[in-house]
Amino acid sequence: MGCVAEVTAGAGMDDEKNAKTGESLLIDILERQKKDLVVRFLKKHEEVEANRSFIDKIMSNLSDLIIVLSADLQIVQASKEFYKVLEVPEKDNGLSLKDITGRESLKLLTERLAGGEFHELETTLISRGGKPVPVIIRGTTYVTESGRILHMLVASDRRDFYDVMGRMREVQDQLIHSGRLASLGEMAAGIGHELTQPLNTVLLLARNCVKAMDNPVQNTAMIKENLVTIIERVNHSSSIIRSLKGFASKAKEEAVPVRINVIILDVLSFLDAQLLLSDIAVDLALAEKDYWVLGHEVRIEQVLLNLIQNAIQAMAETRNPVLRITTFRHARVDPESLQPKAYVGISVSDNGDGIDPAIQNKIFDPFFTTREVGSGMGLGLSIVERIVRGFGGQIKVDSIPHNGTTFTVYLPEYEKEESSPT
Numbered sequence: 001m002g003c004v005a006e007v008t009a010g011a012g013m014d015d016e017k018n019a020k021t022g023e024s025l026l027i028d029i030l031e032r033q034k035k036d037l038v039v040r041f042l043k044k045h046e047e048v049e050a051n052r053s054f055i056d057k058i059m060s061n062l063s064d065l066i067i068v069l070s071a072d073l074q075i076v077q078a079s080k081e082f083y084k085v086l087e088v089p090e091k092d093n094g095l096s097l098k099d100i101t102g103r104e105s106l107k108l109l110t111e112r113l114a115g116g117e118f119h120e121l122e123t124t125l126i127s128r129g130g131k132p133v134p135v136i137i138r139g140t141t142y143v144t145e146s147g148r149i150l151h152m153l154v155a156s157d158r159r160d161f162y163d164v165m166g167r168m169r170e171v172q173d174q175l176i177h178s179g180r181l182a183s184l185g186e187m188a189a190g191i192g193h194e195l196t197q198p199l200n201t202v203l204l205l206a207r208n209c210v211k212a213m214d215n216p217v218q219n220t221a222m223i224k225e226n227l228v229t230i231i232e233r234v235n236h237s238s239s240i241i242r243s244l245k246g247f248a249s250k251a252k253e254e255a256v257p258v259r260i261n262v263i264i265l266d267v268l269s270f271l272d273a274q275l276l277l278s279d280i281a282v283d284l285a286l287a288e289k290d291y292w293v294l295g296h297e298v299r300i301e302q303v304l305l306n307l308i309q310n311a312i313q314a315m316a317e318t319r320n321p322v323l324r325i326t327t328f329r330h331a332r333v334d335p336e337s338l339q340p341k342a343y344v345g346i347s348v349s350d351n352g353d354g355i356d357p358a359i360q361n362k363i364f365d366p367f368f369t370t371r372e373v374g375s376g377m378g379l380g381l382s383i384v385e386r387i388v389r390g391f392g393g394q395i396k397v398d399s400i401p402h403n404g405t406t407f408t409v410y411l412p413e414y415e416k417e418e419s420s421p422t
Helices: 002-061 080-085 103-114 159-186 188-212 220-248 260-270 272-277 297-314 380-390
Strands: 065-070 075-078 118-126 132-143 149-157 256-259 281-285 292-295 322-333 340-350 394-399 405-412
Touching (some): 065 080, 080 149, 103 118, 103 132, 132 159, 188 220, 256 260, 256 297, 260 340, 272 297, 297 340, 297 380, 380 394, 380 405
Antiparallel strands (some): 065 075, 065 149, 132 149, 256 292, 322 340
C-alpha cells in the first residue's frame, strides 16, 4: 500500500512539472511571435516612411505644380512648387480649389474634372497675394481600392513663357520701327528734291518782293501774288515735314477699320517726288468699291511703301518703267480655320528685272538681300511679311526674270456696318 501511494505522488509531481514546462514553451512562442510582429511592423513602417520620403523628394524636385484633390475639391496634398509659386505656407491646411482660382477658372476646372481626364487647359491660378499665375493644366481622376475619389492636377507655370513672348513682341516692334527709319533714309533724295523746290521758289519770290518795295504802290498786285504763292509753298513744305514725322513715329496704334484705297493714294502722294525723279509712270487700277480692312494704318502704309520702293529699285535700268497698283476682292482659304474667307487683294507690279526663281523662296528671310554690300540690310520684305501675317493676311510673289515682278498682299476684309435708317 505504501509503495502504491509513493508511485501516485511521484506521478502527480511529474504531471505538474510537465504542465509548467508546457506553459513556459507557450509563453516563449508567444514572446517570439510578438517580437516578430513588432519587427515586421517596424520594417513595414520604415518601408512606408521610405516610400513617403521618396515621393516627397520627387514632388519637391518637380518644376510643375502638383495638386491632389478630394472628391469635394479640398486640397489633400501638393508639391513644394505649388506652395512656392502660389505663396501659400506649407502648414496651411484646409485649402480648397476655390481658394486658388477665380470664379471662371473654378467653373472650368470643375466641369473638366467631372468629365474625367483632360489635357492642355490654359487658365489662371491666383496666388495668396492676389497675383494671377497663368498655367497650363492637365488633370485626371483616380479611385482607390476603398472607393475614395481623388483628383490630380499637374499645372505648368507659364509666366516665363509670356515674359519671353512680351519681349519678342517688343523686339519685333523695334525691328519694324527700324525698317521704317531705313525706308526714310532711302527716300532722302526724293524728299530733298520735294523740299528744295518750294524753298527756292520762296527765296526767289521773297527777293522779288524786296525789290518791288522800291515802288510798293505800283507793284502792289505783284507783291500780293508773290506773298500768296510763298504761303502756299510754305504750307506744302510743312505738310511734307508732318508726313515725315507721322511716318517715323513709333506710337503704337489700336487695330481699327481702314480704307485701302485711301492709304494707297496717301503713300503715292508721299512718294511722288521719288517717282518723278525716277521717271516712273503710275498705272492705278483701284476697285470702285473702297474696301476696308482691320489693321494699323501706319503699318499698312509701311507694307505698301516697302513694296513700291522695291519696285522703283527693280526698274532702275528699265527704259519705260511702269508701276501698276491694283485692288480687288478675292475669296481664299483661311490657313487657320481652313474655311473660305473674303480677302482684299493689293497687287504691286513692276516691269523691272524680275527675281531669279532660285531665290524666290528666300526673299522673305531676315537679312537676305540681293543688293550690294552697304546698300541694304535685307529686312524690308521680312518686316512686310511679319506685318501682313500679324493682320491674319498672306503675301505671295510672282516674278519672271527680265519681265517684272508682282507682289500681292491679301488682308481679311472688314465688313463695315451700314448705319441703320432712322
